[in-house]
Amino acid sequence: MRTASVKDVADRAGVSVGTVSNVLNNPDRVSEHTRERVQGAIAELGFVRNDAARQLRAGHSRTIGLVVLDASNPFYAALARGAEEEATAHNFSLLLASSLEDSRREARYLDLFEEQRVQGILLSPVGESAPRVTDLAHHGVNTVLVDRDAETQDYGSVSVDDVHGGRIAVEHLINTGRTRIAFLAARSELRQVADRWRGAQEAVAAATADGRDVSLERLEADALTTLSGRAAILDLVQRDRLPDAIFCANDLLATGALQGFIMDGRYSIPEDVALVGYDDIEFASSAIVPLTTIRRPAEQLGKTAVRMLLGDTASERTVFEPELIARASSTPR
Template sequence: MAVGVKDVAAAAGVSVGTVSNVLNQPERVSAKTVERVQRVIQELGFVRNDAARQLRAGRSRSIGLVVPDIGNPFFAEVVRGAEDRAADAGMTVLLGNSDERDERQVAHLELFQEQRVNGVLLTPASDDLSAVHRFAAGGMPVILVDREVEEGLLPSVSVDDVEGGRLAAEHLLSSGRRRLAFVGGPQSVQQVADRLRGVQAAVAAHSDVTLEIFEQSALTVLQGRAAGEAIAARAADARPDAVFAANDLLAVGLLQAFSFGSAIRVPQDIAMVGYDDIDFASATVVPLSSVRQPARLLGWTGVDLLLKELDGVEHDRRVRFQPELIVRESSAVTD
């Protein structure tokens, strides 16, 4: 049978109210009594019923975080940043993976609402934010992470993905490449669409440059490999001479197809740039050039915005970071 507060009080020879004060307001109890009660708590193995405390207080010590793909190292870093800031505030992060499905996203939001979390950080599964606005209107603070909405109805922390796409394309063009390919996931994903817009803006400034778009079903290594195999199946003069992948997982798949399944050399035959600069981008078979976005800082800042919302502190409701191009061997200039 579980040990309760009454058991602790009886064993320590104090009232239930004193035990409650030791747990929640120890400054109101003498040091000697706190020591005695804490000793009994350890001897009996008492574990406080935090769920009951949350019901009384109307708020937990938790923050919800929903990402579309926890298997993506980029989002793993976002989570680490969020946990760091939450820990500073004495809170914990409850993680949900939507798998880029709206129904799973809604299920997580409903669960977090039942758990009375302080608020939710969310990277949306799709462009349909109607359910998200409904939860926010119901009193649950929602901070968008790696995404923003133009109307500014929801606070957000994001990266300028249009600029990131432009940086990647201009870098490839500056090395003399003229047949560009963009390999991305569904353009219904806002980040993918924005990165493509940046590429298109850079290409539009050059009359001798062509752009081919490979729209894959997902932002995964397997989908990158599929695009790479399609490119490798072409005659050499029909292939692009540069590829920008919408994230590093796609780029890794492309590198696998080029390096292991064909005679395509990177960067001699095809130069490549990825996006996110995940940890193993520098450790791929050819070290990968990538557009870096501050993943951990996104998570940290998202929680910080939420805390300011909860405290009623005035703050910028839209924080946008600038990306940085990291150049490695995959896009090096060759003779």
């Protein structure tokens, strides 16, 4: 059975092919009466537009590609939700991909999005991004980094000041009377993790300079996940002396850490160990011990990145300030 064409729709509706094209692509240019006739013909004939052919003619599609580090992380799910809402408001669709923190997988998705002639790409990169983003720009594909500051002035970014976030997290722990602080992290090559560690170090250095007896150690988990956080704590509790505070690189690790302490049963949060996470995912406030965390505006990051990509500000840098959200997991001693 032959698929209905644009010409078939035009003949059925008694209009020109150009009018059908306007109804499909620029409906505001066509009167309501004519739109209804054309849409009626489309429904009768079962017409489905050939978007691939339209992309070839236009040189790009009405889609935006988004590559995040881990789509299963609620933070990136919220970021994608914000990006999708903003894209939809501009009559664009969002294609979501997860690199799983694998640079080769990331490269494959970037190639795929370029082949699909997306309008642009939002990228939360695994590593160094400048060479690939520059290549995309030379091929006519604009890119905006999300959750990472741009490395050059050649493209834009929407990020959060994670150094400041790490600093205020540890300052909070010090101000609640904690002196033996640990930073629980994984994937230290990720810029976000490295920046939070740097901020933690700055906070301890400042406290030490003021004469306070504060120490900082680093604990490594296998991944930035709940299960890895739990496993790290179940190993930690075998030590003779524990830190009295743990700052986790994200809320998933912190959630796992909380589970680990509960499973072990010998230590209480926050009486024995204070706990601080990072991101303020939805679960943080409803955990069995509500989690103190550093809030990043995930949805706003996604929305801002789409506006930059579609507007005239695709080479700008926007940096949001993180916010400490104090809850029961780190109450003062």
